[in-house]
Amino acid sequence: RCAARAALLAVERAEALRNEQRHGLAVPGHGAAPIRLHVSDALRDIGDGVTELEEALFERLGHGRPRRAPVAERLTRITALLGRTAADPTLARHARDELRRMARRCSRALGETEEMVRLPGRCPWCDSVSLRVFPERDAVLCVNPGCRCADPACDCASDPAFRHLWERAEWDAAHGGAR
Incomplete structure (x- = not known):
């Protein structure tokens, strides 16, 4: 019984190798998809940046500490604070710089940088x-x-x-x- 199973697995492996060599077909789950670490790093960096920016805005504007939330919700809360943020030139400059930095990082990760x-x-x-x-x-x-x-x-x-x-x-x- 073990010998029959081993023979069947050997036939399946040989057939999968032939398909991959001939047609570029790979068995699902066995392909080595490229890992794009720069995208993963950008997502982490932007998520951390949004969290830190929201915390800085809340602290400077006297709102205490923001509650935990996904990045999209944090961005909505940051947007709601832009009017009050603009009234403080130092805070507005900090928010602008951080948002630009995150936008550039996102553009680079997506390959959307504009050529000069x-x-x-x-x-x-x-x-x-x-x-x-x-x-x-x-x-x-x-x-x-x-x-x-x-x-x-x-x-x-x-x-x-x-x-x-x-x-x-x-x-x-x-x-x-x-x-």
Whole structure:
């Protein structure tokens, strides 16, 4: 009885190997699907980031500690606090930076990062050859980390991680559509 079972298993293994070699068919459960650790890491990082951001907002706004909840519910609660968050410039900047960081991390994990195209010419603020166009966003950005514009209301003046960005209409008006 054991010999018959062993022979049957050997025939099945040989048939599965033949199918895989000939047709690319594998037995369910026996394939080695690639593990995308960067996606798993991004999910964990974004989930932790949402939790930490919500806790920071609740604490700063005097709401105590938020109750445990899935990420989607936490995001809904964060959205409900945006009006009060905007009234505190330091808190608003922190929330903006964290949300941007998580959005970039998500985009990279999904392979949705937008390709930059080099723009000929020099930046009107820093005179560097570091202008890039984001075709999908329809915007121009100076990637020079030291570039700062003269507008004190612009985030590039106060946030070292932020780069000055011109929307298409603003760039075209100032530079005659040269892109």
